[in-house]
Amino acid sequence: MLSGFEALDPLTLALILVAGFAAGWVDAVVGGGGLIQLPALLAVPGIAPVQALATNKMGSVFGTTTSAVTYARRVRPDLRTAIPMALVALAGAFGGAAVATVLPGRMFKPIILAAIIAVALFTALKPQMGQYTQLRLKGRRHLAAACGLGLAIGFYDGLIGPGTGSFLVIALVSGMGYAFLEASAKAKIVNMATNIGAIVLFAVFAPGGTLLWGLGLALGAANMCGGYLGARMAVARGNTFIRWVFLAVVAALAVKLGIDVWNENFA
16 A cells, blocks of 8 residues: 655655645636646656546645535535435436446546636626526426436546536536535535446456555645635625636636647647
8 A cells, every 4th residue: 555655755745745735726616626736646656647637636635535524514415316316416426437447538638628718708707697596496306407417427527537627517507506505515515426436446447556545645634724724715705706717717628628628639
C-alpha cells in the first residue's frame, strides 16, 4: 500500500493541498473542482493516471460530503428528490465505470462540449434563470425526470468524470427549474454518492497501489475545508453569486474539453 508521499517534496505537497482547498470551494459552489485538483495530482512525479484519478476521488468525497451536510443543514433541500436521484446516480456511476473499460470516453467529449457551450450561452443570455425555483414538472413526473438525469450524469461520472458537479447544476437549473442555490445543494448530495461509488470500485477492483491513501486523506482534509467555506459562502451570497461562479467554471470546463477534443482529433 502506497501513501503517495514517497516522491513528494514539501513545496509540491503544499501546492497540491492548496489545489485541494480551491477544488473543494469550487465543488461546493457549482461543481467542477476536479478541473483544479486532478491536474495538480497529475503533476506529482511518478504518479500514474489511474492513481491520480483514484486519489482525486478519495479527496473529493470528503469535500462533497462536508458541503452536502452544510447545505442540508442550511438550505434544507427536498431529500425526497435528492436521495432517489443520488441512488440512481450511484448505479449509473457503476455502469459508466464498467463501460469505461471497453469504450473510449473521448467519443463523448465533442457532444458534451457542444451541450455545455449551448447551456452556458443560454444561462448568460437569461439572467433571471436560476434566480427562483419554478419547477417544470410535479409529482411522479418530477421524480422520474430527476432520476433520469441522475442516471445519465452518474454514468458520465463513472465513464469520464471531470465536471460532474457542474453538469448536475446545469441539469437541475435548466432542465428541472430549480434555483441555483437549491440546485447546488441537491448536486452535492448526488455527487457525494457517485464519489463514494468510485472509491468502492477503486478499492475493490483496482490493483494494489492505485489508491494513494496518505495523499488522499491529506487532500481530503484540504477539500473539506474548502467545501465547508464554499457552501457557507454560497448560502450567504445566494443565487446571483452562484450564477457568476457557475458561468466561470462552465467556461473553464468548455476550454478544457475543447483542448481535449483538439488534441485527440487534430494534434
